[in-house]
Amino acid sequence: xxxxxxxxxxxxxxxxxxxxxxxxxxxxxxxxxxxxxxxxxxxxxxxxxxxxxxxxxxxxxxxxxxxxxxxxxxxxxxxxxxxxxxxxxxxxxxxxxxxxxxxxxxxxxxxxxxxxxxxxxxxxxxxxxxxxxxxxxxxxxxxxxxxxxxxxxxxxxxxxxxxxxxxxxxxxxxxxxxxxxxxxxxxxxxxxxxxxxxxxxxxxxxxxxxxxxxxxxxxxxxxxxxxxxxxxxxxxxxxxxxxxxxxxxxxxxxxxxxxxxxxxxxxxxxxxxxxxxxxxxxxxxxxxxxxxxxxxxxxxxxxxxxxxxxxxxxxxxxxxxxxxxxxxxxxxxxxxxxxxxxxxxxxxxxxxxxxxxxxxxxxxxxxxxxxxxxxxxxxxxxxxxxxxxx
Amino acid sequence: xxxxxxxxxxxxxxxxxxxxxxxxxxxxxxxxxxxxxxxxxxxxxxxxxxxxxxxxxxxxxxxxxxxxxx
Numbered sequence: 001x002x003x004x005x006x007x008x009x010x011x012x013x014x015x016x017x018x019x020x021x022x023x024x025x026x027x028x029x030x031x032x033x034x035x036x037x038x039x040x041x042x043x044x045x046x047x048x049x050x051x052x053x054x055x056x057x058x059x060x061x062x063x064x065x066x067x068x069x070x071x072x073x074x075x076x077x078x079x080x081x082x083x084x085x086x087x088x089x090x091x092x093x094x095x096x097x098x099x100x101x102x103x104x105x106x107x108x109x110x111x112x113x114x115x116x117x118x119x120x121x122x123x124x125x126x127x128x129x130x131x132x133x134x135x136x137x138x139x140x141x142x143x144x145x146x147x148x149x150x151x152x153x154x155x156x157x158x159x160x161x162x163x164x165x166x167x168x169x170x171x172x173x174x175x176x177x178x179x180x181x182x183x184x185x186x187x188x189x190x191x192x193x194x195x196x197x198x199x200x201x202x203x204x205x206x207x208x209x210x211x212x213x214x215x216x217x218x219x220x221x222x223x224x225x226x227x228x229x230x231x232x233x234x235x236x237x238x239x240x241x242x243x244x245x246x247x248x249x250x251x252x253x254x255x256x257x258x259x260x261x262x263x264x265x266x267x268x269x270x271x272x273x274x275x276x277x278x279x280x281x282x283x284x285x286x287x288x289x290x291x292x293x294x295x296x297x298x299x300x301x302x303x304x305x306x307x308x309x310x311x312x313x314x315x316x317x318x319x320x321x322x323x324x325x326x327x328x329x330x331x332x333x334x335x336x337x338x339x340x341x342x343x344x345x346x347x348x349x350x351x352x353x354x355x356x357x358x359x360x361x362x363x364x365x366x367x368x369x370x371x372x373x374x375x376x377x378x379x380x381x382x383x384x385x386x387x388x389x390x
Numbered sequence: 391x392x393x394x395x396x397x398x399x400x401x402x403x404x405x406x407x408x409x410x411x412x413x414x415x416x417x418x419x420x421x422x423x424x425x426x427x428x429x430x431x432x433x434x435x436x437x438x439x440x441x442x443x444x445x446x447x448x449x450x451x452x453x454x455x456x457x458x459x460x
Binding site (some may be wrong): 035120122136154155156161167171176177224225235256258 | 398408410411412413414415416417420423424425426429441444445446447448449
């Protein structure tokens with residue numbers, strides 16, 4: 001039975017960064033990454049937007065092949081259609097995830113990790129201080145023995161389950177998302193658009209993320225508990241029919257975004273889980289790419305150090321959890337409380353807020369000034385603010 | 391074995407299912423699996439709670455009478 005030091009399950013941003021970092025930290029280790037799908041980066045289940053600063057911690061987007069569009073504006077649409085433009089600056093990027101994920105996997109290979117596509121893990125069991133992992137794929141079935149398994153296997157994580165971790169989520173914290181690539185539509189290709197409103201996207205928001213001039217990822221997320229019985233795709237079809245009736249839908253994707261807080265335990269004996277698998281998405285924005293990479297980096301380093309110390313038990317690996325909570329997990333507890341408070345506010349409130357912000361000259365729309373004006377005009381926000389600070 | 395079997399359980403229509411995996415963490419008894427790239431609902435484990443039904447982005451899950459119900 002082949003032995004590997006680190007087995008990474010899942011070739012998204014968390015998995016590829018974990019594989020690369022494990023090798024970078026300990027080049028003597030054997031690191032294997034398995035990806036269920038036949039290609040890294042496909043299918044894309046993502047709106048592909050990412051903040052500039054977070055991305056630059058891992059890769060330079062300037063002139064790269066894996067960027068679709070640079071974003072310099074953010075435009076909000078209130079439920080009644082009022083448009084609010086906020087700060088023009090280097091906001092972020094819309095990635096081409098197919099290329100970006102492949103780029104990250106290639107980085108891992110460059111560090112000496114082995115990547116196996118079209119290879120699914122079908123089960124794993126504990127034997128002494130190793131995991132015995134069954135895989136199945138293009139090369140047939142194979143059993144591997146691993147010292148540390150890093151589960152970067154997404155919202156559906158089976159690694160977490162097999163390791164006995166509780167990765168379940170309450171219905172109110174699951175965003176059901178659908179998205180089309182829509183061509184031949186008119187919008188500002190330097191802006192991302194976010195539309196709020198109970199009629200459009202109850203419990204979530206709709207988005208337009210440009211992939212280029214006239215072509216964008218157009219999608220939305222809803223919380224099914226707040227919906228009228230239609231699926232996410234039903235809501236999206238209705239929104240696009242109203243807003244872009246002449247657009248050509250040339251592709252679609254669906255998926256779940258867990259807008260909760262980090263799972264209670266991200267570690268077990270010989271196991272770490274990272275990214276969507278561990279509910280590491282920002283619960284307020286729904287963004288998860290950079291978070292996944294940050295978690296992957298911590299997981300890869302922790303696994304490498306633990307193997308070098310010859311202690312891959314849960315206690316040793318728990319340092320990963322502590323590091324993550326300090327880095328971002330504790331912030332997510334705050335964001336989650338804000339999300340809960342915002343859920344109590346209705347469309348009328350957001351329409352009023354949009355008009356308040358529009359009364360501030362565009363050039364002066366700093367977050368602090370928006371916040372101050374909003375608090376004065378909309379006392380409903382005070383409990384929201386209180387939840388943030390306490 | 392449970393004392394009371396649910397009268398209805400969830401099933402997936404694989405012709406609609408996109409294998410996105412959204413329903414897996416929603417299932418309290420973890421009765422839904424992605425295995426060999428297909429979604430499976432374990433009929434013996436499903437409690438009929440319906441938590442997976444509405445959130446499916448493409449409406450691929452539905453409830454059917456449980457043939458094993460007493």
